[in-house]
Amino acid sequence: MGQAPGDAQENLIGGRARIDGPAVQARDVHGGIHVHTGAAARVPPPRQLLPVPAHFTGRNDDMAALEGLLTGNGRDRPARSLIVVSGPAGIGKTTLVCGWLHSLAAEFPDGQLYADLRGHSAQGPASPGEVLSQFLRALGAGSVPADMAEKASLWRSWTAEARIAVVLDNAFTAAQVRPLLHAGPHGLTVVTSRRRLTGLRMDGAAVHQLRALRPDAGAELLSRAIGDDRVANEPSAARQVVALCAGLPLALCLASARLASRPRQSVKTLADALTRDTERLAALHVEGENTVSNALDASYAVLTEEAALLYRRLGPLPLRTFDARSAAAACAASLAWAEARLDELVEANLMEETGPGSFRFHDLVRVHAHGRATAEESAPARAEALRRVCDWYLETATEAEKLITPAQFTLARDVTHPAGLPVPFADDPGALAWLDAHRMNLMAVIRAAAASEWHAMTWQLVDAMWPVFLRLRHYDLWIEAHEIGLAAAREDGDAEAERQMLNSGAIGLSAAGRVDDAAEWYERSRRAAREAGDVRDEGQALLGLGGCHRDAGRTARAVEYLNQAITCWEACGYPRGVALARIILGEIALAQDDTGRAVEYFTHAHTGLLAVNDPHDAARALVFLGRARARAGEHRAGTAAMEEALAVFTSSGAVHWQARALEMLGDSARERGEETEARHFRARARALFEVTSPADARRLREAPGGT
Structure with a gap:
């Protein structure tokens, strides 16, 4: 409704309105509108301590003793940043430490981390590298190096000035703990163990021996x-x-x-x-x-027969945590049945809830449950329970794969015991979130399947995890999984699966910076494909070799391999592969400042990938196309294309490619002389790279004009 000049009109958002993301609210608009967004939201400080049960009592003296160790008492009792709480099994070490540190949350604003080192687990203790990966991701470094030395270095960098508390639960040896100690003066590490771990006194540890309750x-x-x-x-x-x-x-x-x-x-x-x-x-x-x-x-x-069955079936499984679906699969039961039985086990204090719908055994209880299974279940029955859980993970991960990468070639799946359970996600982001949340359990069943010599199951599980590797870049898991999968495919005698493991694993090796290793895997895949007469797989290996040589700076050889890949794929009718090769050729042309040829490559690639219903790779081609057009002086068209690609990456949860798109937008803004906007884009890109690729985040920080 119009209003006379000079009339006042309020334009407010009131009530309980909540706005997420960029917003424009206006009555009359004159001229252009600029929408500005803030930097990507930082990962919130982790608060991983276990909850303290309501029955916690009788530990006031112990909590006061820990406080004294933390604060010290001058020269005679210096303050300690490393405390070991030791005592026999079941004494309440974990509950005491978590209860004490919950009360000190404000003193550690950068987070409180928790890891179960599984010192007395039947599956063996957790490796320092596994725990470092968990901690770094929790702090925001979602993609961590595969190499242990690099992980340790990154951990020291992240903790140098951080005010954090770290709980290392169920430690077995001092050597297991040392690589996990924080680097800075403002943090606290508390270790619990059934052993005294006197070796840690050399590292400045104070030891508190926990006694039985009075x-x-x-x-x-x-x-x-x-x-x-x-x-x-x-x-x-x-x-x-x-x-x-x-x-x-x-x-x-x-x-x-x-x-x-x-x-x-x-x-x-x-x-x-x-x-x-x-x-x-x-x-x-x-x-x-x-x-x-x-x-x-x-x-x-005194458990009901059904709850006792679930207790026995879960005890030998390699999973860290359980949910109702994995429990139902283990017992060939319904979801409702499993939910009720889990509630009964929680009520009996035989299982604890670690989060919404997530459960775990105390390590002593797990040992007992495993013993009951060994005593009361036959070896074939125990093996069948494990196989059913592996089958369920394979089914579910494959459904996630279909949603996330529908154009990806998927090898056959051999499910022995279909679970018939509802899929726990409905869309692409939900499927990716499920894969990410279950990645450690997926790795556990991969290892268990390999140990059981279920070779086809092993490599199929690895193949089904492809989207989480591709989108979230967990390089250490990516490489380990494919090393296991490659060995399993060979034992299975499946040449096609072996080539798939070589190609997919090589991509991970290359992304982790191990270009020479990646090239070796690709070369082995190419030889195998030629022997099998599989032109499509030969093209895949040639594409990978082209990428490796491009990364190594051998541009001429890279172009040669990429053109060979295109020839193979045109001959066998695989247009998606042709388009993927053209993306890399376009990147090479763009690096050589041949923007005209780059635009041509990216345009054909984008069109081809849309035609085969591959939205993620089509968006990759589009963001490069936009960058090439901006470099050629078509700033408006180029920026629009990059922003369109960014929207695709954002909706699908492809964090790494969100960062790549933002960096390209920042570079284009800088070329236009819009320095403030360029810094804004690069800051957002760097925040996302901190999660997926610390090396890229460091590159942006160290670049001229970096933020």
Whole structure:
């Protein structure tokens, strides 16, 4: 509605309105509109500490002791930045440390990291490289080097000035811990272990030995779980239960969970059950073992038959965490069945919830569950449960692959036990998020399938993980997976799968900077393709070799290989491959400042990739096309093309290519003399590169005019 000049009109956003991203609100608009966006949102400080259970009690003196170690007392007691909390299994080390550090969250604004080093896990301890990758990604470096020395160097750089607290839980040796120590003066590392780890004293560690709960604290814990009345009615039996649990919080929690689930059962009945000499946790030889074993046996004995089945089926699995779908697959059951059984295990304190819909065993409980499976399930039954879980991961990852990379050539899948479970995502971003969240479990089942000599399953799982490698660039996992997959494909006698592993693995090696290794893999793939008469695969190897030689600065050889790839693919009718080769040829022409030829290559590539329904690679061709046009002086058309490509990358979650597009927009703005806009684009690009490619982030920082 019009308004007379001079009339005032408010133009406000009120109420509970919330706006995300760029927005323009106006009544009358004259002239041009410029929409400015801020830099990419930084990764929030990680807060990974485990939650503290409601029954936590009796540790005030221990928390005060830890505070004293942290703050020190002048010359006689210097402040410590490395603390080891040691004690027997089930003593409550993790709960104490997490409870203490939760109270100090404000003192560590840059984050609190947690890693289970799995010192006593049946699957073996976590490697320092695995944990460093986890920590670096949590801090924002989503793509980490594959080389351990490079990881350690990057970790030292990230922590040099950071005010962080790091919990290294369940450590086995001092050597396992040392590569994970933060580098700066403002952080704190707390290590828990069943061993004293005296070797860490050389690194300046202070050690706090955690003792059993006092009888009164044990009674308080029991009362909180089953009520004051039951303890007061049978004080002698309650004291006996506390004594039989040896002051171990884990044992007391398990014992009290059993009593809480049977309100009419006497406390003395439980005391009698704990007295019986039942089967021990054979793998553990530490104080409290017998008591915890008795408590676990007693808790297991009162589970329903279905919950006991799930307990046994999950115990031997290599997964770090479980959800209802993996649980359902292991038992060939429905999703609703698995959800109910998981709730029962959580209620019995035999499993803990680590996040929405995510569960894990305490390591002692996992050992017990594995022992029950060995004692009560046949070897074929245990193998079938593992195979069902592998099949479910293969099915689900393949569905994700279809959504994310629909034009990607997919080899056959051999699913022995279809799970029939609903897929946990509905679109491309959801599928990528699922793959990323489950990448460590996927790696675990790949390793387990390889150990079981399920060769076809192994390489198929690796092949199905392709989108997470391509989009999120986890180079260390990418290379490890393909080394395993390549060996499995050879054992399987599947030449086509072997070439697929060589080509896909070589891309990872090249992206990680191991260009010579990548070229060797591509050359082996080319020879194998020629022997098999597979022209399409030969073209794929030639494309890779062309890329390797381009990266190594051998432009003439790169062009030769790329043209050979085009010839192969035109002969066998593979237009997508032809378009991919033209993208690299266009990059070479652009680097040589031959913008006319570059525009031609990128235009043909973009058209060809759209025709075969490959939106991601079509957007790659488009962003290069826009850059080439901008370099040729067509600034408006070039910028529009780059912004269109950026929108595609943003909607699909392709963070690395978002950064590449922003960098190109920044370069083009600088060439137009728009220095402020150029700095803005480059700052956003650098923030995203910090997540996917630290080397590129460093390159932007160090470049002339870098921000």
